[in-house]
Amino acid sequence: xxxxxxxxxxxxxxxxxxxxxxxxxxxxxxxxxxxxxxxxxxxxxxxxxxxxxxxxxxxxxxxxxxxxxxxxxxxxxxxxxxxxxx
Numbered sequence: 001x002x003x004x005x006x007x008x009x010x011x012x013x014x015x016x017x018x019x020x021x022x023x024x025x026x027x028x029x030x031x032x033x034x035x036x037x038x039x040x041x042x043x044x045x046x047x048x049x050x051x052x053x054x055x056x057x058x059x060x061x062x063x064x065x066x067x068x069x070x071x072x073x074x075x076x077x078x079x080x081x082x083x084x085x086x
Contacts, residue, residue, distance in 0.1 A: 009029075010020055014077060015027055016084070035086040037084055037086075038082060038083070038084060038085075039064075039080070039081060039082065039083050039084070039085050040081065041077040041078070041081050042078070042080060042081055043077075043078070043079040043083075043085060044076070044077070044078050044079075045076075045077055045085075046074070046075070046076055046077075047074075047075045047076075047086055048074055048075075049073060049075065052069060052072070052073050052074075052075050053060060053072045053073055054069055054072065055069050055070065055072060056068075056069055057069075062084075063083050063084040064079060064080040064082060064083030064084070065078065065079045065080070065083045065084060065085075065086070066078040066079075067086075070073075
């Protein structure tokens with residue numbers, strides 16, 4: 001029984017492989033499979049989010065992404081190729 005539509009590969013009753021990022025995720029974490037946002041190239045964008053009320057810069061090794069907040073709630077993010085977009 002295949003409970004996940006393409007482009008994600010069904011590998012067993014408990015796991016699927018995301019074809020965008022290659023991660024193996026459990027059935028209980030299908031939100032990743034349905035919302036995977038892997039950058040195919042260097043991506044720079046702007047995000048307004050009220051919960052991002054901080055000022056500074058940080059880098060996420062896992063997501064391969066820089067987040068820069070010079071104004072509270074306004075984030076400029078730079079994602080490297082293969083990184084996760086917010």
